[in-house]
Amino acid sequence: MKLISVIVFSLITLIQTAVAQQGSVYTRYGLGDIESSYSARRLGMGQLGTSVADEDYVGTLNPAGWNLLKMTRVEFGVAYSGLIVSADNYQKRFYSSTQVTGFTMAFPLSTLYGIGMAIGITPVTNINYQVAGNVTDPNVLVGNYDVTYKGSGGLSKIFIGSSYRLPFGLSIGAAFDYYFGNLNYASSVVFSGSNNVSATYTQTYKPKAIGFTVGLISPDLLNETSSFFSDLHIGASANLVLKASVDSILTSSSSVRTDTVNLVNYDMKIPNRINVGASVILNKRFLVTVDYAFQPWSDFYINDIKSVYLRNMMMLSAGLEYRPPKEMGSSFLNFIIFRGGFSYEQTQYFINNTGINQVSVYGGCSFPLSMGNTIDIGLQYYFRGQVTNSLIKENGLKLAFGISLGDIWFLRDEK
Numbered sequence: 001m002k003l004i005s006v007i008v009f010s011l012i013t014l015i016q017t018a019v020a021q022q023g024s025v026y027t028r029y030g031l032g033d034i035e036s037s038y039s040a041r042r043l044g045m046g047q048l049g050t051s052v053a054d055e056d057y058v059g060t061l062n063p064a065g066w067n068l069l070k071m072t073r074v075e076f077g078v079a080y081s082g083l084i085v086s087a088d089n090y091q092k093r094f095y096s097s098t099q100v101t102g103f104t105m106a107f108p109l110s111t112l113y114g115i116g117m118a119i120g121i122t123p124v125t126n127i128n129y130q131v132a133g134n135v136t137d138p139n140v141l142v143g144n145y146d147v148t149y150k151g152s153g154g155l156s157k158i159f160i161g162s163s164y165r166l167p168f169g170l171s172i173g174a175a176f177d178y179y180f181g182n183l184n185y186a187s188s189v190v191f192s193g194s195n196n197v198s199a200t201y202t203q204t205y206k207p208k209a210i211g212f213t214v215g216l217i218s219p220d221l222l223n224e225t226s227s228f229f230s231d232l233h234i235g236a237s238a239n240l241v242l243k244a245s246v247d248s249i250l251t252s253s254s255s256v257r258t259d260t261v262n263l264v265n266y267d268m269k270i271p272n273r274i275n276v277g278a279s280v281i282l283n284k285r286f287l288v289t290v291d292y293a294f295q296p297w298s299d300f301y302i303n304d305i306k307s308v309y310l311r312n313m314m315m316l317s318a319g320l321e322y323r324p325p326k327e328m329g330s331s332f333l334n335f336i337i338f339r340g341g342f343s344y345e346q347t348q349y350f351i352n353n354t355g356i357n358q359v360s361v362y363g364g365c366s367f368p369l370s371m372g373n374t375i376d377i378g379l380q381y382y383f384r385g386q387v388t389n390s391l392i393k394e395n396g397l398k399l400a401f402g403i404s405l406g407d408i409w410f411l412r413d414e415k
Contacts, residue, residue: 044364
């Protein structure tokens with residue numbers, strides 16, 4: 001019981017005295033940072049794009065967007081993340097990591113009816129932090145000790161779904177989602193004296209849940225295509241998650257022994273998410289998107305216990321994609337697609353009675369490998385938090401790389 005009391009006391013005071021961190025300390029709350037988009041292509045223009053249907057890209061936010069697929073597509077990506085963390089105006093530290101971001105495959109079953117089918121595995125949330133510091137406890141029997149908090153893992157999903165285009169142009173889509181994850185939270189205490197036994201407590205959650213993603217994209221709302229405006233669409237999608245079942249394992253280890261303290265099953269509520277957006281093409285070259293996302297993380301709970309450190313997430317995003325006109329004899333530069341974007345996010349984190357907001361700018365491009373095949377690059381720079389009120393300020397950089405390959409498989413001739 002003494003070690004548990006020490007850990008609780010340390011957690012309250014450590015954020016003010018942190019001296020080492022790996023990743024964002026904010027990811028220890030809830031299920032970590034939300035991954036709105038796994039791909040470099042969508043990252044480059046603001047992450048969302050709910051109303052966009054691409055013939056050369058497998059979007060995962062709205063399954064209705066698969067209705068324009070013309071080739072079988074295989075896509076996967078990796079991302080590098082760098083983070084500058086500031087606890088005050090003088091101390092700064094840099095941390096980085098690299099991870100595989102996801103894999104998708106899609107098939108156009110009928111181009112006439114907009115029937116596309118897609119499967120894949122993508123991240124949903126990400127936990128990655130390590131905080132260490134020295135704590136002086138007024139309890140003489142405890143004295144000084146070093147404490148470390150470490151978290152890793154996150155939530156992912158496997159999905160399979162399809163799209164369909166109705167005769168009047170409305171595209172609909174739905175996907176079955178299976179959520180799974182491994183969330184690890186470790187707390188260790190190392191005492192400076194020899195009278196106390198140092199120990200590590202590790203809490204592991206293994207959630208499993210079933211969900212559905214449904215979406216729609218309107219037909220072109222411009223009755224007459226002008227020379228400047230074309231392809232005006234609105235779209236919406238929703239991620240609906242049933243109550244999750246969580247296996248919870250609490251273990252303790254020390255120089256004396258390692259023991260499983262608790263092994264139980266909990267219920268977990270993963271909040272549903274709603275996305276809406278609009279897009280239009282300007283001058284037949286510029287795709288402009290505006291999107292809004294909402295997810296009520298104030299409803300999140302584990303074992304019927306809600307977190308006071310979470311609030312509702314809201315995100316407003318705008319993106320731009322430029323495709324140069326393809327003409328006979330065009331140079332290589334005329335086949336490069338350029339992207340940019342901006343977003344403002346009210347994140348789900350609410351620490352020390354202060355909401356953590358995030359501002360991001362984006363950029364990216366796609367380089368052609370051959371007809372229908374590209375290498376995609378996406379860049380995000382963001383900042384959030386503050387150095388006052390015992391909080392952490394973060395300046396982050398995410399560089400994503402993706403490969404998108406297309407070929408003609410399984411496509412039958414339309415009669």
